[in-house]
Amino acid sequence: MDSLINSAARALAEGDPLAALKRIALRDDAPALALRGIAMAQLGELARAKELLGNAGHAFGAGEPVARARCHLAMAEIALVTRDLGRPMAGLGGARSTLEKFGDLPNAAHAGYLEARRLLLIGRLDEAEGILDDLDVDMLPPTSRAGYAMVVAGIAMRRIHAKPARDALERARSAAADVGNAALNVEVDRAVQALEAPAARLIARDGERLLFLDEVEALIASDSLIIDACRNVVRGGSTIISLASRPVLFALMRVLGEDWPDDASRDELVIRAFRAREADESHRARLRVEIGRLREAIGPLAEIHATEQGFVLEPHKARAVSVLAPPIENENGDVLALLANGEAWSSSALALALDVSPRTVQRALDALAEKGKAEWFGQGRARRWIATSIPGFPTSLLLPANGVVG
Known part of the structure; x- marks a missing residue:
């Protein structure tokens, strides 16, 4: 890679996306597109980041499988953040296999962590735990180690195991402190608050x-x-x-x-x-x-x-x-409990997480919106739903876990 690409990559690794963009903003070659996509993701422009990473994946072509796999990995992470848990994350397993095959073990481990996090969100706890058991935690990037610990905690909470959940969140807090990323610290604090809230x-x-x-x-x-x-x-x-x-x-x-x-x-x-x-x-x-x-x-x-x-x-x-x-019961409370975590969800992701039909979820969302308890933004497939402010609403810790009831 040339010096500008190397410099931009270092800036991104240091958490300075604006510095990275200054070096490659006008370039449309595959490496620059990929780095621009990552920079836009760090800036919160996720739709543009997804577009750039998709273009980069096509530009790399079949002759550069590792670069393409890394683009798919970044796109899957964006899909996870935006709770688009279906088709956009379907290529994650293939990307992980490619990265392992060519020796990119840190990114392969990160791909495994993302898949485990997706499985946790849709309630497939046994599968999520199986992936975590196979991961080499030492291979994970520092930020992913905090996320890994939060997935472990999430599985423990859904299985109603308080001490393992608390221990895992302590590890997540320590890992987040080592990284020094404010957003990551907020995410860990939110998970700790969920553990400390009334569960039933x-x-x-x-x-x-x-x-x-x-x-x-x-x-x-x-x-x-x-x-x-x-x-x-x-x-x-x-x-x-x-x-x-x-x-x-x-x-x-x-x-x-x-x-x-x-x-x-x-x-x-x-x-x-x-x-x-x-x-x-x-x-x-x-x-x-x-x-x-x-x-x-x-x-x-x-x-x-x-x-x-x-x-x-x-x-x-x-x-x-x-x-x-549940701590608070009302109609469509299971949908509202997921929305209450502060994240924006697609209706298809909610259907996956609750193991119900998309139409059932859409009726629930429409009913919640009529009552002022949920609202949406975006159009078409980009539409996302969030809860309006509901102080004290229960956590989703005891939502059904598909195939696991104890």
């Missing part, structure tokens, strides 16, 4: 209270039968029964849990589970059918007995019944 509510007949992550972990380890409304599962020891695809059964289970050790009336069960204004004979007939289905579903953990007023829950082994719910 404990609901019982005599009232409710907020729980922090370590308290949720202790509750799960206790001998309680837990009706987990954060993930729509019923937990008892090592047994976990998912009712996520059976919302009526879970609603019935939640009412029974909230009223335990007393019975829940038939009218209350009908109104809350079926969303009826009042209970009539057709609702009561349906209630008998659904209670039968619920009995069968939770048979390994508890029984349901009929009483004069309604039904009562009787755990097999557990000494208590606890209902665990």
Whole structure:
């Protein structure tokens, strides 16, 4: 590379994108396009950065696979920042393989870290952890080491493991301090605040209270039968029964849990589970059918007995019944919880993260926008959604993790 390219690269490595642009702003050769793209990304002009990096990737051609892979890597990082988690990141695995093949181990490790971060965002925790286990952390660039630790913390938080999450965030804080990057320090501080925020509510007949992550972990380890409304599962020891695809059964289970050790009336069960204004004979007939289905579903953990007023829950082994719910519940709360992290999300990325259809997410976003709780900017595929200011809104720590409920 010529002296101007070398000088611009050094400026970027030192975090001075303006100095880099002064040297290469008028050049359109492939190396200059790539460096200009990185400079624009550092300046926050992500759309222009993506365009320049795409042009650079084409300009390098098939004869320079490592340079092309580095461009794809930079574009994937932009896609991650803008929460465009689908097709724009599809080439990340191929770029990583190319970089490993040609001996660019630091960038290959960085590609692995980015893929793990994407998998964390869409709830695929086992896959994310598998990638992290295969990474050589010593090969990561300094800024990526802080990010790596935050991914480790994120996995631990989603799995409700408080101490490993706290330890990982301490490593992230230390790594960020070594780098001295203000934006990175802010990101770590935000993750620490998420860990320290209330993670759930404990609901019982005599009232409710907020729980922090370590308290949720202790509750799960206790001998309680837990009706987990954060993930729509019923937990008892090592047994976990998912009712996520059976919302009526879970609603019935939640009412029974909230009223335990007393019975829940038939009218209350009908109104809350079926969303009826009042209970009539057709609702009561349906209630008998659904209670039968619920009995069968939770048979390994508890029984349901009929009483004069309604039904009562009787755990097999557990000494208590606890209902665990999000800190704040409202319609479309799962979408709002993701938006509340301060990042801008595409609707397609939200659909991936929540494992629902894009149309479902779009209806939720439209409803939130009508209520003034979310807003958008950009047009077409560049449209992004953010939450309006919602002080004290819960973290997304207990959002469902696809395929992982414990």
